[in-house]
Amino acid sequence: MKGRRVSAKPTISDVAARAGVSKGLVSLALNDKPGVASATRLRILQAVEDLGFRASHAARALSSSKTGTLGLVLARRPEMLRADPFFPPFIAGLEQVIAPIGMALMLRFVSDVREEKQAYTELANGRVDGVFVTDLRQADPRPSLLAELRLPAVSLNRPSEDSRIPAVCLDDLPGVRTALDHLIALGHRRIAHVGGPQEYLHADRRRSAWAETLSAAGLPPGSWVESDFTAAGGARATAELLDAPHPPTAILYASDLMAVSGMAEAHRRGLSVPGDLSIVGFDDAELSAHLHPPLTTVRTDAFAWGQASASAMVALLGGGVVTDVQLPSASFILRGSTAPPP
Numbered sequence: 001m002k003g004r005r006v007s008a009k010p011t012i013s014d015v016a017a018r019a020g021v022s023k024g025l026v027s028l029a030l031n032d033k034p035g036v037a038s039a040t041r042l043r044i045l046q047a048v049e050d051l052g053f054r055a056s057h058a059a060r061a062l063s064s065s066k067t068g069t070l071g072l073v074l075a076r077r078p079e080m081l082r083a084d085p086f087f088p089p090f091i092a093g094l095e096q097v098i099a100p101i102g103m104a105l106m107l108r109f110v111s112d113v114r115e116e117k118q119a120y121t122e123l124a125n126g127r128v129d130g131v132f133v134t135d136l137r138q139a140d141p142r143p144s145l146l147a148e149l150r151l152p153a154v155s156l157n158r159p160s161e162d163s164r165i166p167a168v169c170l171d172d173l174p175g176v177r178t179a180l181d182h183l184i185a186l187g188h189r190r191i192a193h194v195g196g197p198q199e200y201l202h203a204d205r206r207r208s209a210w211a212e213t214l215s216a217a218g219l220p221p222g223s224w225v226e227s228d229f230t231a232a233g234g235a236r237a238t239a240e241l242l243d244a245p246h247p248p249t250a251i252l253y254a255s256d257l258m259a260v261s262g263m264a265e266a267h268r269r270g271l272s273v274p275g276d277l278s279i280v281g282f283d284d285a286e287l288s289a290h291l292h293p294p295l296t297t298v299r300t301d302a303f304a305w306g307q308a309s310a311s312a313m314v315a316l317l318g319g320g321v322v323t324d325v326q327l328p329s330a331s332f333i334l335r336g337s338t339a340p341p342p
Contacts, residue, residue, distance in 0.1 A: 012053075015051060020043070026044055037320075067128055072107050072132045072134070075109075080229075086302045089306065130153060131151060131152075131153050133165065135202075136159050138204065146165065147165075152317060155168075159201075172202065175330030176206050191219070234255070234257060235261040237262070256287075259279050260281070275342060283299075284298065299332075308325050
C-alpha cells in the first residue's frame with residue numbers, strides 16, 4: 001500500500017496528519033477559536049512550521065495581534081551580539097517559528113534601567129504584540145512593568161518575584177555540577193570560577209552551584225571573579241586569578257567566549273592547557289569543538305530554547321492558557337581542555 005503523499009504545497013489536511021489531530025481542530029487553532037488545549041495548539045503550530053504551511057489560516061491564528069511583530073529588548077551593547085554564543089541561535093530559533101506565520105522580530109538595545117522602561121513603554125504602545133524577557137535580574141522590575149502595560153510576555157526561566165508571565169525553563173545547574181564533579185574526580189583542589197554579572201539570576205545560580213559543589217566535596221572555597229561575558233573581560237579575570245599567590249589549577253567559566261580568552265591568556269604566559277591549567281566553558285559555541293585543545297564545556301540548546309519560546313508566545317497570543325515549559329537540562333561535554341592537575 002502506498003503511503004500518503006504530501007503535496008508540494010501543504011494543505012490543512014497535511015497539517016492535521018502531521019499534528020495527529022482532525023482538520024476541524026486545526027481550523028479552530030488557526031482561527032484562534034476556543035476548545036483547543038494549549039499543548040495541542042503548540043503541536044499544531046509546530047506542524048505548520050515543519051511543513052511550511054503558508055495559508056491565510058496561519059495569519060488568522062494570530063487574529064488577536066495588531067502588528068504581527070514581537071519584541072526583544074536587550075540591555076547589552078549591540079556589538080556584543082557578534083560574538084555572543086547564545087543570542088544568535090536563540091533568535092534563529094524564534095525566527096523559525098514566527099517567520100512561517102508572517103510575524104517579525106524587533107530588536108531593541110538599551111543601556112540602563114531608565115532606557116529599558118522607556119523601550120517597553122514604547123513597544124506596548126501598539127508597536128509589538130508581545131515581548132520575550134531574557135537575562136532575568138535580581139529584583140527584576142520587568143514582570144510588574146509588563147503587567148502594568150498589559151503587554152503579553154514569555155520569559156526565559158522564572159523571575160525571582162511572583163509573576164504571571166509564562167516561562168520557558170532550562171536548568172543549567174546539572175551541567176555545572178557535573179563539570180565540577182569531573183574536575184574534582186581528576187584531582188583538582190583549587191577550582192576557580194569566572195562568572196557573569198551577579199545581577200543576573202543565572203550568573204548568581206551558577207556561582208552558588210559552584211560554591212556548594214566545592215563545599216560538598218570537602219574542598220576550601222575557591223577564587224571567584226565577576227566578569228561581563230566578553231572576551232576582554234574573560235582575559236582580565238583569568239590574569240587576576242593566575243597572578244594570585246596560589247593560582248587555580250582549573251577554572252570554570254560562565255561562557256565559552258570567556259573560556260577561550262582565558263585559554264589564550266594561559267598560553268600567553270607559557271602555560272599548557274590542560275597540562276598546567278584545566279578550562280571548562282559554558283554554552284558549547286560552535287567554534288569550541290575546533291579549538292586546540294577542544295574546549296570542555298556545558299551545552300545548552302539555545303536554538304531549541306528560541307523555538308519553544310516562540311511557540312509559547314504564539315499560543316499565548318492565540319488566546320491559549322500557556323503554562324511553563326521545561327526543556328531538557330544543560331549537559332556536560334567532555335573534550336580536551338581538562339586533565340589531572342600538574
